[in-house]
Amino acid sequence: MSISCYDFLGRSKEISVSTFRENDEKGVAPRALYKKYGFKEAEFIEEFGYPNQKFILYP
Numbered sequence: 879m880s881i882s883c884y885d886f887l888g889r890s891k892e893i894s895v896s897t898f899r900e901n902d903e904k905g906v907a908p909r910a911l912y913k914k915y916g917f918k919e920a921e922f923i924e925e926f927g928y929p930n931q932k933f934i935l936y937p
Contacts, residue, residue, distance in 0.1 A: 889937050890937050891937060892934055892935070892936055892937060893917075893934070893935040894920070894932055894933065894934045894935075895912060895917065895932070895933050896923060896925055896930045896931070896932055896933075897909055897912060897930060897931060897933060898930060898931070899922065899929050899930060899931045900931070902929070905931075909933075912933045912935075913933075915935065916935055917933035917934060917935045918933065918934055918935070918936065919931060919932075919933060920932040920933060920934045
C-alpha cells in the first residue's frame with residue numbers, strides 16, 4: 879500500500895516544499911519531480927546558508 883502526502887494533508891490545503899534552484903545541478907531531479915506532480919515555482923529562499931527555491935502545490 880502506498881501512502882502519499884494527500885492521505886495526511888488532503889487536497890484542501892496548500893503544500894509547499896523547498897528545493898535547489900534551477901541553476902544548481904543538484905536540483906535537476908527534484909525540480910522535475912515536483913513539476914510532474916503540479917507544484918509551481920515560488921519565491922527564492924535561503925536555508926542553512928544555501929540558496930533554494932520554494933515550490934507550492936495549490937489546492
